[in-house]
Amino acid sequence: MGKCSDDNKINIDAANPCNPPQPSCPSESLAKKQPQNEPLAWFGKMIQNCYEYASDAKAKGKRIVGIMCEYTPRELIMAADAVPVCLCGGSAEMIPPAEEHLPANLCPLIKSTYGYHIQKANPFLEMADLIVAETTCDGKKKMYELMAETRPMYVLELPQKPTDSDAMAHWASELRKLKTKLENHFGVKVTDEKIRQAIGVMNRERQLRRELAELMKSQLPPLTGRQLLEFKSNISGISADFEQYTEAIKLFKTQKDNFRRDPRVRVLMTGVPMVHGAERVLDIIESHGGLVVCMDNCTGLKPILEDVDETAKDPILALAEKYLRLPCSVMTRNDRRLEVLRNLVAEYRPQCVIELIWQACITYDVESYLVKKLAEKELGIPYLRVETDYSPSDSARIALRVEALFETVSQETREQRCSS
Numbered sequence: 239m240g241k242c243s244d245d246n247k248i249n250i251d252a253a254n255p256c257n258p259p260q261p262s263c264p265s266e267s268l269a270k271k272q273p274q275n276e277p278l279a280w281f282g283k284m285i286q287n288c289y290e291y292a293s294d295a296k297a298k299g300k301r302i303v304g305i306m307c308e309y310t311p312r313e314l315i316m317a318a319d320a321v322p323v324c325l326c327g328g329s330a331e332m333i334p335p336a337e338e339h340l341p342a343n344l345c346p347l348i349k350s351t352y353g354y355h356i357q358k359a360n361p362f363l364e365m366a367d368l369i370v371a372e373t374t375c376d377g378k379k380k381m382y383e384l385m386a387e388t389r390p391m392y393v394l395e396l397p398q399k400p401t402d403s404d405a406m407a408h409w410a411s412e413l414r415k416l417k418t419k420l421e422n423h424f425g426v427k428v429t430d431e432k433i434r435q436a437i438g439v440m441n442r443e444r445q446l447r448r449e450l451a452e453l454m455k456s457q458l459p460p461l462t463g464r465q466l467l468e469f470k471s472n473i474s475g476i477s478a479d480f481e482q483y484t485e486a487i488k489l490f491k492t493q494k495d496n497f498r499r500d501p502r503v504r505v506l507m508t509g510v511p512m513v514h515g516a517e518r519v520l521d522i523i524e525s526h527g528g529l530v531v532c533m534d535n536c537t538g539l540k541p542i543l544e545d546v547d548e549t550a551k552d553p554i555l556a557l558a559e560k561y562l563r564l565p566c567s568v569m570t571r572n573d574r575r576l577e578v579l580r581n582l583v584a585e586y587r588p589q590c591v592i593e594l595i596w597q598a599c600i601t602y603d604v605e606s607y608l609v610k611k612l613a614e615k616e617l618g619i620p621y622l623r624v625e626t627d628y629s630p631s632d633s634a635r636i637a638l639r640v641e642a643l644f645e646t647v648s649q650e651t652r653e654q655r656c657s658s
């Protein structure tokens with residue numbers, strides 16, 4: 239940690255890519271070194287790219303704001319001339335130190351994020367001038383209290399009955415309070431015009447990522463699910479990323495299926511977010527005959543399905559309307575998640591649904607009953623629930639269950655062909 243490599247690049251441990259990047263030495267811009275037509279290679283260095291971007295921004299006097307949930311509107315932070323950075327932890331190594339303060343029986347995402355905090359091992363967290371959190375699940379809320387003992391933090395109160403008549407007014411008021419907090423904390427003015435500009439940038443990013451994801455609707459998708467997952471950044475609105483998204487769409491859109499069909503089993507993954515470094519279950523699925531054509535979670539389509547109205551008279555209300563529609567399991571009821579799943583199954587035509595649940599994630603775990611019922615009873619496709627944490631100790635067991643699921647799918651497909 240802390241050493242410069244010979245060629246002055248940020249040094250990331252290849253054996254453990256979820257480790258935080260090493261502090262950088264003065265180096266040329268990565269953007270200049272990167273071949274322009276290699277979007278996959280570009281996003282393969284996402285953490286390095288973000289580290290360099292955030293360091294440059296900070297050196298130029300911009301503020302860094304850490305976020306830990308998709309309910310936090312990045313637009314408001316960008317409108318305060320600050321850089322929003324995702325701080326969610328995906329490293330198993332950060333869990334033992336976190337358990338010195340937190341109960342072992344807690345979601346690994348929360349523990350890993352907190353482990354980075356007490357180890358001071360996430361350079362983005364160390365750079366952060368403010369952390370914006372929100373009242374989502376109980377584990378996160380209580381973890382934030384501990385983190386706030388030593389870090390500047392602002393917590394948004396998220397209404398959890400999204401269809402209640404006063405929910406929207408309350409959420410809009412929370413976002414207005416955040417705007418005031420950002421203005422006071424950073425001594426800036428957040429104007430409607432700046433918010434609209436930030437909405438434009440985020441809408442563009444959502445459109446580009448959506449367009450890439452939609453390529454997976456093909457019967458011969460040009461990407462794997464893992465490759466698609468790589469196409470996102472811990473920092474939004476980086477113009478070099480936009481160039482690479484555009485390049486990728488151009489590159490992969492031209493690949494024709496020529497009426498061929500990918501022989502792998504098409505999978506829709508749902509459930510908890512798979513943050514950087516925590517992609518193990520996706521890798522198991524795709525190394526055992528599956529192709530993840532759709533991910534509805536917060537690291538997939540969920541936050542990018544809808545845009546914000548750029549022309550709205552009240553841009554904060556427009557933000558509130560978009561973000562309150564996010565179908566997270568912390569909401570009650572969360573019928574919109576089932577509605578979204580129905581649409582995604584129709585569009586992406588998966589042959590099965592695999593739900594990932596981080597251990598001790600009560601809300602997604604309870605909701606899995608409804609998702610299973612939707613998949614098996616209403617949509618008529620097999621469903622598998624995988625509950626795990628960041629440790630690879632159960633990988634062989636998960637692989638066996640995935641193989642059994644794919645065998646069932648193949649058997650059903652054979653029977654359908656015979657009877658048609």
Ligand code: SF4
Pocket residue numbers: 306307308309374375510511536564566567568
């Ligand atoms: S799953 Fe829910 S709590 Fe987690 S990042 Fe998404 S919206 Fe936030």
Ligand code: SF4
Pocket residue numbers: 345346347348374375376377378510511596598599600601602
């Ligand atoms: S995965 Fe579940 S328990 Fe973990 S942070 Fe998200 S909602 Fe909370």
